[in-house]
Amino acid sequence: MKSILIVTAVEKEREAVRRVFAESEAAVELCGFGPAESAARTMKAALTHKPDVIINAGIAGAFPGRAVIGDVIVGTHSIFADLGAESEAGFLSTDELGFGTSAFSSEAAAQFAELQAHYLPILTVSTAAGTESRVSELMVRYPEAGGEAMEGAGAAHAALICGIPFVEIRAVSNITGPRSLQKWDIEQALKQLSLVLQQWKERVE
Numbered sequence: 024m025k026s027i028l029i030v031t032a033v034e035k036e037r038e039a040v041r042r043v044f045a046e047s048e049a050a051v052e053l054c055g056f057g058p059a060e061s062a063a064r065t066m067k068a069a070l071t072h073k074p075d076v077i078i079n080a081g082i083a084g085a086f087p088g089r090a091v092i093g094d095v096i097v098g099t100h101s102i103f104a105d106l107g108a109e110s111e112a113g114f115l116s117t118d119e120l121g122f123g124t125s126a127f128s129s130e131a132a133a134q135f136a137e138l139q140a141h142y143l144p145i146l147t148v149s150t151a152a153g154t155e156s157r158v159s160e161l162m163v164r165y166p167e168a169g170g171e172a173m174e175g176a177g178a179a180h181a182a183l184i185c186g187i188p189f190v191e192i193r194a195v196s197n198i199t200g201p202r203s204l205q206k207w208d209i210e211q212a213l214k215q216l217s218l219v220l221q222q223w224k225e226r227v228e
């Protein structure tokens with residue numbers, strides 16, 4: 024079996040992964056909250072464990088109509104969605120500014136094909152969407168994206184620099200929208216995350 028590193032933002036997500044992978048089967052490390060900490064901690068963990076593949080697993084907010092609570096999204100791309108510049112003509116991404124890529128495509132996502140999941144780009148934001156206008160803006164700018172989380176593209180960038188295949192897997196805990204109206208079901212999301220990781224494990228064993 025390949026050597027696997029799985030990074031999660033918080034302890035409860037790590038526990039959901041540990042319910043599937045024993046210590047002998049995968050290294051499971053915290054990458055912390057948000058893209059900066061995630062990039063730094065994923066890099067450190069990659070240098071320590073020298074894995075064959077890095078997975079960022081956790082929960083996410085889905086865009087309305089694109090997934091529902093409990094669905095799992097395998098990231099075809101992990102995209103920095105708010106790293107760039109505003110302009111009169113709208114948001115300018117890293118690519119448009121000439122500072123490198125904002126979208127990390129995942130060849131490793133194919134390993135998760137035919138699992139009970141959506142295969143869609145996942146956005147990485149530094150500020151979680153909490154208004155209708157912000158959600159609309161992101162949905163228009165990224166018509167294919169299933170939802171948003173806060174660590175994937177940071178971890179993906181670290182993996183790319185190390186030359187290690189990467190994939191982001193997120194279970195939907197909430198639907199993005201006005202913050203005071205959002206309902207979260209973290210337990211359901213974590214249960215589904217474990218289930219899909221278990222299905223994947225059985226296939227690669």
Ligand SMILES: O=C(O)c1cccc(C(=O)CC[C@H]2O[C@@H](n3cnc4c(=O)[nH]cnc43)[C@H](O)[C@@H]2O)c1
Nearest residue numbers: 032033035036082083084151152171172173174209
């Ligand atoms: O309080 C808990 O029990 C708990 C258990 C597991 C995870 C959490 C988190 O708060 C994790 C935050 C983490 O989740 C991602 N996330 C989830 N929904 C969204 C969203 O709508 N917009 C952006 N990010 C979201 C994100 O990656 C955070 O790091 C709590």
